[in-house]
Amino acid sequence: xxxxxxxxxxxxxxxxxxxxxxxxxxxxxxxxxxxxxxxxxxxxxxxxxxxxxxxxxxxxxxxxxxxxxxxxxxxxxxxxxxxxxxxxxxxxxxxxxxxxxxxxxxxxxxxxxxxxxxxxxxxxxxxxxxxxxxxxxxxxxxxxxxxxxxxxxxxxxxxxxxxxxxxxxxxxxxxxxxxxxxxxxxxxxxxxxxxxxxxxxxxxxxxxxxxxxxx
Amino acid sequence: xxxxxxxxxxxxxxxxxxxxxxxxxxxxxxxxxxxxxxxxxxxxxxxxxxxxxxxxxxxxxxxxxxxxxxxxxxxxxxxxxxxxxxxxxxxxxxxxxxxxxxxxxxxxxxxxxxxxxxxxxxxxxxxxxxxxxxxxxxxxxxxxxxxxxxxxxxxxxxxxxxxxxxxxxxxxxxxxxxxxxxxxxxxxxxxxxxxxxxxxxxxxxxxxxxxxxxxxxxxxxxxxxxxxxxxxxxxxxxxxxxxxxxxx
Numbered sequence: 001x002x003x004x005x006x007x008x009x010x011x012x013x014x015x016x017x018x019x020x021x022x023x024x025x026x027x028x029x030x031x032x033x034x035x036x037x038x039x040x041x042x043x044x045x046x047x048x049x050x051x052x053x054x055x056x057x058x059x060x061x062x063x064x065x066x067x068x069x070x071x072x073x074x075x076x077x078x079x080x081x082x083x084x085x086x087x088x089x090x091x092x093x094x095x096x097x098x099x100x101x102x103x104x105x106x107x108x109x110x111x112x113x114x115x116x117x118x119x120x121x122x123x124x125x126x127x128x129x130x131x132x133x134x135x136x137x138x139x140x141x142x143x144x145x146x147x148x149x150x151x152x153x154x155x156x157x158x159x160x161x162x163x164x165x166x167x168x169x170x171x172x173x174x175x176x177x178x179x180x181x182x183x184x185x186x187x188x189x190x191x192x193x194x195x196x197x198x199x200x201x202x203x204x205x206x207x208x209x210x211x212x213x214x215x
Numbered sequence: 216x217x218x219x220x221x222x223x224x225x226x227x228x229x230x231x232x233x234x235x236x237x238x239x240x241x242x243x244x245x246x247x248x249x250x251x252x253x254x255x256x257x258x259x260x261x262x263x264x265x266x267x268x269x270x271x272x273x274x275x276x277x278x279x280x281x282x283x284x285x286x287x288x289x290x291x292x293x294x295x296x297x298x299x300x301x302x303x304x305x306x307x308x309x310x311x312x313x314x315x316x317x318x319x320x321x322x323x324x325x326x327x328x329x330x331x332x333x334x335x336x337x338x339x340x341x342x343x344x345x346x347x348x349x350x351x352x353x354x355x356x357x358x359x360x361x362x363x364x365x366x367x368x369x370x371x372x373x374x375x376x377x378x379x380x381x382x383x384x385x386x387x388x389x390x391x392x393x394x395x396x397x398x399x400x401x402x403x404x405x406x407x408x409x410x411x412x413x414x415x416x417x418x419x420x421x422x423x424x425x426x427x428x429x430x431x432x433x434x435x436x437x438x439x440x441x442x443x444x445x446x447x448x449x450x451x452x453x454x455x456x457x458x459x460x461x462x463x
Contacts, residue, residue, distance in 0.1 A: 034380065035380075035381050035382075036382075037380065037381060037382025037383055037435075038381050038382035040381075041381035041382060065220075066220065066229070067220070067229070068220045068221065068225055068226040068229050068230075069220065069221060070221070070226050071226055071229070071230060074230075075229075075233060078233060078234075078237055082237045082240065082241060085241060085244075086240070086241070086244050089244050089245060089248050089252070090244070090248065092248070092251075092252045092255065093248040093251035093252050093255070094251065096255040096259070096283075103377060103378055104354075104378045104379075104380070104381065104385075107378075153382075154382070157382075158382070163276070163277070171420050171421060185434045185435065188382060188383060188434060188435040189435055
């Protein structure tokens with residue numbers, strides 16, 4: 001047995017599929033809609049959330065026995081906001097370019113319901129190490145969906161991936177565009193993100209019947 | 216039995232201590248990192264101005280600034296004069312690039328005469344006049360630098376934004392959008408200020424028409440595009456008297 005017990009591994013892997021924060025718990029939808037028009041933005045967001053959630057879970061877990069239950073939500077908000085602001089300041093001072101790419105995400109991270117959700121549901125009742133794993137696992141599950149949605153939206157909406165013109169040039173009419181292919185501008189708008197997420201949910205539930213709720 | 220963490224006194228004390236600790240930690244970070252952050256912003260302004268006049272390290276598709284290490288010396292090398300235009304007065308000031316355009320705009324609203332910074336650069340024997348512009352996009356501020364020749368024909372443009380949507384409005388800082396402005400005329404033939412409109416249905420994707428006062432809009436970024444149109448119109452118009460005085 002290595003560093004991770006079986007239970008610990010489950011903390012990391014469960015959120016990737018059968019307990020995915022987006023497709024099963026339907027948390028963090030707002031940021032998933034907002035920033036998945038590009039693959040790069042999705043990846044940046046996934047990494048940022050992983051950092052904040054991993055660290056935030058540990059901090060909350062360390063404080064779990066002293067937090068007054070009446071104001072625990074406020075305490076959680078303060079912790080996540082402080083963490084995000086510190087990260088933002090440090091990046092601005094030492095990695096200015098990166099901080100500019102992240103600018104819009106800072107606000108989105110603080111309001112991400114997955115973060116509050118994991119603080120409340122997990123970190124308040126578990127040890128720091130397990131909370132850390134849970135944070136990383138949930139952020140990875142969130143990131144996975146973001147990357148899938150970002151991939152399809154950028155590919156079908158702009159014809160590019162990470163900015164590279166993988167389908168040819170729409171203005172020069174090269175590649176696929178030479179035979180009459182057109183980008184679907186609709187994919188760039190937020191409602192299409194919801195539809196893509198819906199399709200992922202559909203595929204996931206049709207493959208695993210246990211996930212379908214009884215009415 | 217109630218836990219000790221449930222009592223009101225405990226809750227209040229906890230809240231007070233937490234706020235004090237978090238507040239001091241944040242204040243410590245903010246003040247100790249401020250010099251670095253200000254320095255980064257200062258260098259970025261120099262890079263922006265240089266970018267607009269074509270001093271950059273663009274590769275085939277991406278916009279790249281000159282590196283931060285050499286930005287200062289390149290700025291000295293290419294920017295010959297930094298002017299402040301205030302009413303009819305034109306003065307030189309080597310720190311004109313640090314003027315806060317947003318502040319000047321609000322001064323103008325209060326009825327005062329705003330300072331208009333203008334950077335005169337020279338590259339390969341050609342003179343560039345770089346002017347800052349500032350406006351609002353969909354979510355937050357957008358700004359940029361436009362370099363002009365003496366006839367107010369755009370020679371280069373750099374746009375940036377604080378928080379436009381990635382993949383949509385944020386694309387105003389992409390090469391394909393910024394490069395469209397190059398060669399566009401701001402003045403009509405009889406010298407009237409027209410500006411450049413970010414237009415839907417421009418029907419000119421390769422942007423060959425340079426005197427139509429229009430460039431192609433970005434799909435899904437109407438309001439950001441309108442913001443660019445508006446800031447070009449309102450801010451660059453103020454420089455018309457100066458360019459007229461150049462001719463006389």
